[in-house]
Amino acid sequence: MRVLVVHNRYRSEQPSGENHVVDQEIDLLRSAGHDVRLFERRSDDIASMSLPAKGAVPLRVPWNPASRRDLAAELRRERPDVVHIHNTFPLLSPSVVAACQDARVPAVATLHNYGMVCPPGTLFRDGEICGECVGRQPLPALAHGCYRSSRLATAPMALSVAMNRRRWWTGISRFFCISDAQRRLLVRAGMPESRMTVKHNFIPDPGLRRSLPGEHFLFLGRMSEEKGVRVLMRAWERASTGVPLVLAGAGPLQDEVAQWAQARPDVHYLGLRGKQECQRLMANAVAVVAPSAWLEAFGLVVVEAMAADVPAVAPAHGAFVELIEHKVSGLLYHPGDAHALAEALRRAAEPARNREMGEAARVRYEKDFTPSVGLDRLLAGYDEAIRGA
CATH class of the missing domain: 3.40.50.2000 (Glycogen Phosphorylase B;)
Known part of the structure; x- marks a missing residue:
């Protein structure tokens, strides 16, 4: 053709x-x-x-x-x-x-x-x-x-x-x-x-898949209001997961995010990172957090997480509802609700639940997104x- x-x-x-x-x-x-x-x-x-x-x-x-x-x-x-x-x-x-x-x-x-x-x-x-x-x-x-x-x-x-x-x-x-x-x-x-x-x-298979329980929650994307960064910051102050949060990316809110992260020992802001490092961060994540405030037409980072055996936490609107099967391959929460996001983060950190969701996420990737x-x-x-x- x-x-x-x-x-x-x-x-x-x-x-x-x-x-x-x-x-x-x-x-x-x-x-x-x-x-x-x-x-x-x-x-x-x-x-x-x-x-x-x-x-x-x-x-x-x-x-x-x-x-x-x-x-x-x-x-x-x-x-x-x-x-x-x-x-x-x-x-x-x-x-x-x-x-x-x-x-x-x-x-x-x-x-x-x-x-x-x-x-x-x-x-x-x-x-x-x-x-x-x-x-x-x-x-x-x-x-x-x-x-x-x-x-x-x-x-x-x-x-x-x-x-x-x-x-x-x-x-x-x-x-x-x-x-x-x-x-x-x-x-x-x-x-x-x-x-x-x-x-x-x-998504091409990254070749890197999670083999350990995970070292951090990961936000990977543009540091902007529509991507829900401020909701994530409010939720993290309530979550108490016992796992650190890593944020990677750049955007108009990057200075605000960097200042917020600097004051918290369990938060690390890395700025913009290359493709290979982002894949490594993904494969070492407990879960990917995609707290978008707008209606994502797709949600690439969620599918990238699926390919790496990593579940995702996202709001129950836009494309996320069809990408993530709630409590099976990830967790959905009420959009814009920092309390609900904090609770979802706590649940995602539970080892047994997390392992099962990661395995189900990889199965969904192989079925629909290769x-x-x-x-x-x-x-x-x-x-x-x-x-x-």
Whole structure:
């Protein structure tokens, strides 16, 4: 199969799970013998643009005719069987969908967030889950300045959602949702249910699995409000698990987290760490804590923990409800409730319960999240798109 992958890479200064997923899918397809080409733009390139070019970037977020023209030329040259679209913000724009329609090449799209119904793609505002724009025009996002707390920065994204919604919904043959929770929400918002399918992200086997009871609880991710760091800090002060907490990652709350950790002998803040060290920290964890305040569309860190025989503790909302079987492969608690999280941490530290949950987590990983499962679902979606075309 000839596949053309379309992706706008996020800035390298912000480690992106989405970039990682795209790269893994390309490698997986190529290893299975498929011919995969990449049509991409890089947000890193904005820094080297001239001042007028930088100023034009927001104007082209809703529609970039150059991207449509360039992709059309690529489609004529490569003649792929299917186009797989990932991120189009900010340098590609939804004009790439029109290029596929013009060339009559079937296109699929992976929805990595909630960008189809929420301009910043997060469903999160002022520290709370927000659904004001779901199922309607994105005027509330513009009024609140939901992207970077700026109405001016939000305007191009809100305009893109408003003017391109129908183009996405009619021009894409198959949408890949990364969880059923995400799919259900988008269907309620009016997206075409018959073309929405769940294709979870897959995780290559890390080769490191927990063999001992574990040395610490682990938070691995962005130090930000939406990731629930403050809820975790409040819960930890009540938990008394007898096991230390390790936090790894960077973000806007990193100074606050570092100061909090410095005052507590049972907390260690490591900052940003490389892939191999993160895998080692995972394999030595009692449990991974993913206290996200927003509705995670997937929850990559939870599945990474499963692959390492490590259970997870997470709030009972978003994708976590389908990733974690409560009291079997991990523990769920009432979202935003520090007391409930503290109790879940105490339960997760119980040795017998913890060992059983870790074993069940690995079984779930092998059933649903391995590369072979991911490849089957990916190719099935391509086949459906091609047959439909």
